[in-house]
Amino acid sequence: MRLFTFAAPSRFYGLSGALLPWLWASALLLASAGLYVGFVLAPTDATQGEAYRIIYIHVPAAWMSMVLYLAMAGWAAVGWAWNVRLASMLARAIAPTGALFAFIALWTGALWGKPTWGTWWVWDARLTSQLILLFLYLGFMALVEAIDDPKRSDQAGALLAVIGAINVPIIYFSVRWWNTLHQGASVSMTAAPKMASIMLTAMMVMTFAFWAYAFAVVFTRTRAIILEREQDADWVRTLVREEAVDA
């Protein structure tokens, strides 16, 4: 059996279509639960007051922006190396969502920084590398849009995405490697979390909500890209005929 049999765009189209309602429902339910825990159950922070409640979206958005970048670069590389069409399509579909999460991380960070640090922005290592992440996403999107030939476009995008991936560990470790105004990690893979468990619960539930959202929106966009690229395929013709009968 070939390794990428399940990566046929037609199969993915059907499977993701069946998953979408569940993903949207999970995102909504988890976000409602997370906001309830974060705003109703969790108390006011002793040192940061109410401003700390921004972290329930700031941290998950920042995490998602990094994870999605790695996913984008990974799929782009798979598409390039093994010529898997679906992988390149996924990479393209991830980029706008990753860019928006990077923007949300920067926006909410600025709105947290103003009352807490007294400034919207500083050019410290964490903030600057996160801004570069946003530019990498935008650069990837502009590059793949600028090249008409899909194959060359995918390859150029993959090259940019893979080189840019070096920025992700830089963001993650920036608060350790440099003396940043941005605080160190409150939650890490190697140590016990440095925050109250109720606040941590809210933040983790919001993270799962963002995951579900990201899967849902990326799958929706992937389905659009599949149709755009495979217009001439037999299975798409059958699909649109069925849709026409349904409507």
Add this chain to the structure above:
Amino acid sequence: MRELIELGGYGTYVWGSYLVTALIMAVEPLMARHRQKLALQQAAMVADEESEQGN
């Protein structure tokens, strides 16, 4: 209610964060869905043209 809006003086910052995030997360799925609808219509047009040529 007033307390919830003001959030101890941090209301502008907290709600400014949540409002923009909610807006983005409402508009992005609509745009993705719209793109998918357009792609379906486009594919239907291509299929129609081909079946006309075939006749």
